[in-house]
Structures are given as structure tokens and as C-alpha cells.
Amino acid sequence: MFPELPPIYWCLALTRIILVLIPQLGYIHPDEFFQSIEVQAGKAFHVESNIPWEYNATFPVRSVTIPYFTIGMVYKLANVAEYFLKQYSTLSIITPYLVVVGPRFLMCALSFLVDLILYKICVNNNEKYKNRLVVLASSYVVLVYGTRTFSNTFELVLFALLQYYVCESLVFSNTLIKKREYLNYRYERSRTVVEKAKFHKLRLLLTSDSLRNCVQISVITVLGFFNRPTFLAFAMFPVFFWLYRGLGNKLVAPMNYHLRILALIVCSIPTILLSVLIDSFYYGYITWGEVGVLHVTIDNFVFTPLNFILYNMDSGNLAEHGLHPRFLHVLVNMPLLFGLLALFAYYNFCQAVYNLVTGRHHLLPTVRSIKGLMMLSYLGPLTILSIFPHQEPRFLIPLILPLVYLSTNSVFPESDNILIKLEASTLKNRAPEMAKSPTTFLKLWLVVNLILVLFFGFLHQGGVYRSGEFLYKDMKRHSRTDFYVVTSHIYSMPKSLVLQKSSDVLHHTKRTKYTVNKRFFLYEKGSSDLDLVVKDLQILRGKLQDYRWNFKSKKYKLILIIPSSLEDRLSYSANSQFEFKLVTTFYPHISTEAFPDLGQDLFYFYSNLGEQDFYRSVLRCLIEFFHSFGLNLYEIEV
Numbered sequence: 001m002f003p004e005l006p007p008i009y010w011c012l013a014l015t016r017i018i019l020v021l022i023p024q025l026g027y028i029h030p031d032e033f034f035q036s037i038e039v040q041a042g043k044a045f046h047v048e049s050n051i052p053w054e055y056n057a058t059f060p061v062r063s064v065t066i067p068y069f070t071i072g073m074v075y076k077l078a079n080v081a082e083y084f085l086k087q088y089s090t091l092s093i094i095t096p097y098l099v100v101v102g103p104r105f106l107m108c109a110l111s112f113l114v115d116l117i118l119y120k121i122c123v124n125n126n127e128k129y130k131n132r133l134v135v136l137a138s139s140y141v142v143l144v145y146g147t148r149t150f151s152n153t154f155e156l157v158l159f160a161l162l163q164y165y166v167c168e169s170l171v172f173s174n175t176l177i178k179k180r181e182y183l184n185y186r187y188e189r190s191r192t193v194v195e196k197a198k199f200h201k202l203r204l205l206l207t208s209d210s211l212r213n214c215v216q217i218s219v220i221t222v223l224g225f226f227n228r229p230t231f232l233a234f235a236m237f238p239v240f241f242w243l244y245r246g247l248g249n250k251l252v253a254p255m256n257y258h259l260r261i262l263a264l265i266v267c268s269i270p271t272i273l274l275s276v277l278i279d280s281f282y283y284g285y286i287t288w289g290e291v292g293v294l295h296v297t298i299d300n301f302v303f304t305p306l307n308f309i310l311y312n313m314d315s316g317n318l319a320e321h322g323l324h325p326r327f328l329h330v331l332v333n334m335p336l337l338f339g340l341l342a343l344f345a346y347y348n349f350c351q352a353v354y355n356l357v358t359g360r361h362h363l364l365p366t367v368r369s370i371k372g373l374m375m376l377s378y379l380g381p382l383t384i385l386s387i388f389p390h391q392e393p394r395f396l397i398p399l400i401l402p403l404v405y406l407s408t409n410s411v412f413p414e415s416d417n418i419l420i421k422l423e424a425s426t427l428k429n430r431a432p433e434m435a436k437s438p439t440t441f442l443k444l445w446l447v448v449n450l451i452l453v454l455f456f457g458f459l460h461q462g463g464v465y466r467s468g469e470f471l472y473k474d475m476k477r478h479s480r481t482d483f484y485v486v487t488s489h490i491y492s493m494p495k496s497l498v499l500q501k502s503s504d505v506l507h508h509t510k511r512t513k514y515t516v517n518k519r520f521f522l523y524e525k526g527s528s529d530l531d532l533v534v535k536d537l538q539i540l541r542g543k544l545q546d547y548r549w550n551f552k553s554k555k556y557k558l559i560l561i562i563p564s565s566l567e568d569r570l571s572y573s574a575n576s577q578f579e580f581k582l583v584t585t586f587y588p589h590i591s592t593e594a595f596p597d598l599g600q601d602l603f604y605f606y607s608n609l610g611e612q613d614f615y616r617s618v619l620r621c622l623i624e625f626f627h628s629f630g631l632n633l634y635e636i637e638v
Contacts, residue, residue, distance in 0.1 A: 003144065005130060005133065006134060007391075008134055009130070009134050010242075011139055012134065012137035012143075013112070014115060014135050015143070016108060016111070016142070016143055016147065017082060017108060017145060017178075019103070019147070019453075019457060020104045020108045021101065021102045021104055022363075022467075023100060023104065025457075025462040025463075025465050025466060025588075026149060026455070026456050026457045026458065026461065026462050027460060027464045027491050028145070028150075028394070028456050028461075029150075029491075030491050030492050031151070032149050032150050033149070033492075033496075034050065034052045034151070034494065035052065035054065035067075035149075035151055036067050036069065036071050036149040036151070037100065037103055037496060037507050038050055038052070038102065038494045039052075039055055039064075039067065039496060040067055040068065040071045040072045040075055041099050041494075041496035041501065043073065044072060044075035044076055045094060045099075045493075045496070046501060046502050046505045046507060047496055047498075047499050047500055047501060047502055048495045048496070048498065048501070048503070048520055049501045050492070050494065050522075051188075054289070057283045057284055057285075059311075060279065060302060061150075061304060061308040063133035063227065063275060063279050063304040064279060064282045064283075065223070065225040065226055065227075065278045066151075066223060066226070066227045067151075067405070068282065069108060070103070070110075071106070072103045074103050074105075074106055075103075076101065076165045077092055078093060078098055078384060082094050084551075094499065095499070096465070096468055096469040096497045096498075096499065097469070098451045099496055104147050104149065106148050107146070107153055110153075110154075111142055111146035111147060111153075111156075111157070111158055112200075112399075112550060113139065113160065113161070114136070114142070114146070114157060114160045114401060115133060115136060116157065117163065117399060118136055118404065118405065119161065120168075120403075121164060122166045124171045124453065125167065125171060126371045128206075129411045130414055131409075131413070132404055132405060132408045132414075134412060135341070135404050135408045135411055136400065137405070137406045138445070138449055139338070139341075139448075139449055140275050140449045140452040140456065140527045141337055141338065141397050141400050143449075144452070144453055144456045145394060145397045145456075146397070146400075150366050150397075150591065151227055151228050151393060152394045152397050152398070153397070154227050154230070155224060155227060155228050155231055155234070156401075157400050158223060158231065158400070159170075159234045159398040160240050160398075160401050161216075162220045162224070162234075162235055163373070163374075163377060163401060163413040165217050165220070165242075166214040166217065166238040166241055166373065167237070167370055168212075169209070169213050169242055169245060170242075170245060170368065170369075170373065171211045171370070172209055172212055173212070173245040173246050174246075175210045176206060176207070177246055177251060177252070179251055180251050183206075184203070184251075185201050187200060187203065187572045189623075192543045194585075197312065197332060199500070206610065209246070210256050210259060211259075211263050212355075213242075215259070215267050215269055216240060216261045217239065217264065217269070218225045218263075218264050218265075218267035218271065218576075219271050221235045221239065221267075222269065222271040223304055226275045226304065226305055228308075228403070229305045229309055229472045230385065232587050233381045233385055234398055235240055236380055236384075236570075237373070237376040237377055238377060239264070239468075240288060240569055241328055241367060241373045241376075243257055243260045243261060243264075244257070244367055245368070246536065248415075259406055272278065276301055276303060277301075279303075280302050280366070283302055285299075285300050286300040286301065287587050293597050295355055313391075315389075318389055318390045319563060321338060321390050323390065324390045326387065326389065326391075326392040326393040327383060329385055329386045329391045329395070330382065330398060331398055331623065333393040333395075334346075334382070334391075334399075336393055337393050337396055337397065337443060338399070339449070339471040340411050340441055340444065340445050341404060342407075344406075344410040344622065345378060345403050345406055345407050345408040345413065348375075348406060348407070349379065352364055352365075352375070357587040370405075374405045375402070377399075377401075378399045378402040378406075381396075381398070382399065387631050388453060389625050395491065396540025398585065410441065410446070411442060411445050412441070419464070423426070424530070432636055450456050459559055459589070459629070460589045460590055461491045461589065461590070461591060462587075462588045462589045462590070462631075463490070463561075463563075463586035463588075463589030463630065464490055464491055464631070465497065466586040467493070467498030467631060468493055468494065468560050469521075470584065470586070470633065471483065471498050472497060472499055474522065475498060475500065475519065476613075477556070478557070480554070481519075481554075481556065482518075482519050482521070482555070482556060482557070482613045483520050483521065483556075484519070484521045484542065484559065485521065485522050485560075486523045486524075486525060486533070486560050486561070487522070487523070487525065487562070488526070488527075488528065488561070488562045489526075489563050489566060490561065490591055490593070491591045492524055495520065498520050500518075500519055500520045502516075503518040504524055510611065523540070527594075530569050530570055531573050532574040533560075533562075534570075534577070537558070537578075537636065538577060538578070540558060541578060541636060544556045544638045545638055548638060551555060556638040557635060557638070558635070558637075558638050559583075559633060559636070560633075560634040560636060561632070561633050561634075562631070562632055562634070563589060563591045563593075563594040563630070563631055563632070564629070564631065565596040565597070565628040565631045566594050567628075578636055580635075580636060581634060581635045581636070582632060582633075582634055583634065585630040585631065585632050585633070586631040587626075587629065587630045589630050589631035590629055591631075596625070596628035615630055
């Protein structure tokens, strides 16, 4: 499939898989759990979960079609495997590791579709692909974001598929037009009836290209729209290129444009209806009982993309999630995600504007070229998404494919196949000049992406997953103990990691049905002041002491999870009111909400330098420094 790919690509591909299986401890954004894993794990395993507001049945703004048939299916397969495993052993495969890594492994497999699509686009267009694949595979966007359970990651895969089918249609149409022109030319210049008949038959054998890939493009566009309505910003220009194919050529009638629009609409209807039905059944708007008695009205259906649009049209709702300057995507998020690729893309855009202004139209990409498609495939979405005041970096990750296609030759140019032999002196003089800059850019690209893989893949909020895993094991050991967990200055902890049976569900075995009491209580304090956190802990501790007095047979644990960088401030706020027992610290962990005070550490180092020998001071300072990049789990005596 991939002939003569460089070994570095295969190493990077293997690295992508290994990074998923390790697993990556980093926690980029709550949405990677709460818009996918938390929802599907709660349903599939009947465990406690924190369902976000987007999935509120009264006004759902998220479609479940894609998450259910991807992540949900992973969990259903795990349930089947668990059932058969229980027949022969007491082992369980449903663990926090599977809850996180199972879906990520699926996303990793889907991310390789992007690699395959880039390869196919390059080969179909007679472009070099080796270095493009290396740059794509070494990007932290693919290594980290591309293997996480964001709706934006599904958007990345769908956008890549859409570009593939549009590019394939463009290349096919351009080739077909050339064949038609050639056959018409030969037909018109044929001197005999036999010759004319031969070329006329050849013209009839040519395949029609007008509706090529129409079904695939319509299905992808609809699924992308239901996944994230902003997908229309990404799909707009590729779909336009598909509609415009061949127009302007005398062999392609203008009516084809309208015919293609109509065909896209017709082909979209089944996918729209199916997605609406799935969402309506999932959210309980319609039931099989109502279908059976034919008691179905328009109120039995929910159109989640419309709810999404209505919600985001309210500026007050957007303000709750954070308002950003409209230049954030262009000036911050693009360079943060794509680094040199974004900078070179901006440079090429400025060159295109210069060529347009100076009348060098022959140097501009056309609407029939892959380069023109790729350029508008990143400029269009970037411009449209910059209109909205809520701008997060992950919204732009689908742009990785067009940016790699356009800018790789500036970062990591691929040498041409030499068809003629040049003099050794010529090659010697040109080699340093050609190699110096690309090598520098490639090294810079690799170093920056390595740092970002470490930060977002392992350091950022890295203790949250491990703390959930610890609580899962601790609750298995203490099956008769209720756990009250308070978190501060960290991202929301997914309850599904703890895998505690839901108290809202009727559980059943082969012989009986039963309910369970809630054992896991989570209190998230966000970035509240530590004095308020300590005050809330006092109130909660008093409540648990009352419980313990009234229900002597029950046991309780009060746990605080907080970044170790706040250790001293916590001790000061508590002021010996109750005892904090440090159970364990999870490394590495960086909370930007509680970033370590490096200035204080440096001051501490200099102030103690004279009291003990230099090496001991340095060692102690380093220990304190690394300790501040952890997540502490305390147990408070009840």
C-alpha cells in the first residue's frame, strides 16, 4: 500500500500506537471525556457518570449518532467479552484503563485514515508524499489530538474523507475532459466513416463524471454536520469545488451545476432522517410503543444541530464558555497547533495576494487544481470560525491535512528524482545552500512537536486519570465504605473512571434484579479560594461525623485531591483545624490553574544556600521543584 516509505514514518506510526497504549496521562480539555467517554460509559456499563448539559433530554444540542456507533460500540464489545470471560474466570477487563484506552485505540485507527488519504491525494495528483507523511505523523496534533475522543477528532477524519472524495472527483473530471477533447479532436479530423464510428464509440464508452462520489460526499457532510454543525464551515469550499468541476469548459453544460446541487440534497435526505431517528430514540422523544400504535407527531423528533445553532446564537451562552478576541485563531491558535506549517501557509497566502494585486494571475491556483482546493480548505474555515467569539485551538485541528499538503515542502522538502547527471562541482556548490535551511526547519519542527507531545500528552492535568484509577482500586478494596471526594484546582474528574454501579439504574443478574446505594460522592471546587475549600471540607467532615454517629455500621472516607504546588497554602489555610494525611502523589501533573511558583522556589534556594553545602542545596531545591509538579491525594480523618 505504501511503497518505499522512509523508516522514520513507520517509527512515528508505531509511536502513535504506543502512546495510546501506555496510555497518555495528559488531559487536554474536559470535552474529551464529557462529550464522549462519560456519556457512553455510563450507558454501556451502567455506572455513575456526570452527563453534561449538552445531553440534557429537554434541549439536547449534541447528536449521539457518531459517538454511539464508535465509542459506544467499543464498550458494547467490551461487555460481550466481559460476559464470556466471566464464564471461565473471575477476571474483569472493564477497568479505567479500558474505559480510556479502548476508545482512544479506535480513534488512533481512524487517525491512520488521514495518513492514507494524504497518500492517496498525493499519488492521484502525481505529488510527492513521503515527506508529507513524515510531517503529518510527527505532528503533535495527530499524535495527541488525533487519538483523543473529541468531536473535533471525528471532524478531522470526516473532513479528510471529504477532501479525498472531492480531490478524486477533481482529478477524474480533469482527466475525463482531456480525453473527451482528444476524442472530439480525432473525431472531427477523421477522414473515413469507419474512423469516425470508432472514435464515436470511444466517446460513448467514457464514464459520466457529473455525479461522481455524490453519495459519499452527501453522507460525510451530513454526518459531519450532526457531529458538529461547524463542519459546514469546513465542507463549504470542498463541496463548491465538487459542484464547479469542469464548468467553463464547452464540453460541460452549466446545467450540471444545478443537477449536482439537487443530487446532493436528495442523497442527504436518508442520512438526515436516520440521524434524526437515532437521536429521537436515544433522548426518548419517540419510543417503539408509539411507533407500534402509529402515535407519532412532529413533536416526537429532535433535530440536535438546530438546538446547537440556537444555543450558540445567544451571546450570553457563549459568554459562559468564554469570549475571546476574534484574532485568536489566526494569531495564536494556528501557530500553537501547526507551528511552522501555519507560518509558511500565511507566507504563501501573502504571496498569492501579491500575485493577485500585481496581475500575475497565471501564478494563482485555479478552481480546478488540488492546490486551490487545499488553500481555500484552510482559509475558508479559518475565516468563518474567526467570526465567532468563542475560539479554542481544538476547533482548528481538521486543518492539519491541507496545511501539511501545502507547507511540507517548506519544512521538509523532498528531493526530485534526478533524470540527468549533473557535474559533481555543480552539486557540491549547491548542496550546502539547499540543505541548510530545510534541516534547520525540520529540527525545529520535531523539537517543538516533541515538547508539545510531552506537555499535552503527559504533563497537563496528568494526575487526574491516575487519581481516578487509584480511587477505583481503593473502592474495590473497601467495598463497604462510602467515598466523599473533594477536588480543587484541577479539571473535572470523569466519574466513569471509578466504575461504580449507578444508583439510578435497576441492575440485574440471571436470577434477580436489584438496586445499589450511591457510594461515590464528588465535590468539585474548580479554582475556588483555598479558604473556601477548607471551610467546605469542615462542613462536609462534620456531616460525615454525624452520619457515622447515626449509622455505626457504615464507614466513610473523606478525600481531597489538589495540586502539590498548593501544599503550603493548604496547610496555612487549614491552620491545624484538622489533619491532612498525604496518601500518595501522582506525577507528573501540571495545573495551569495552580502553576508552581518558580520564583518562590528560587528564593528558597538562595536563602538556604549558605546553611548547607552547595550540592545538597541544589538537590533539595530540585526535589522541591519536581514535587510541585504533582497531584496530591489526602485523606482527612472523619
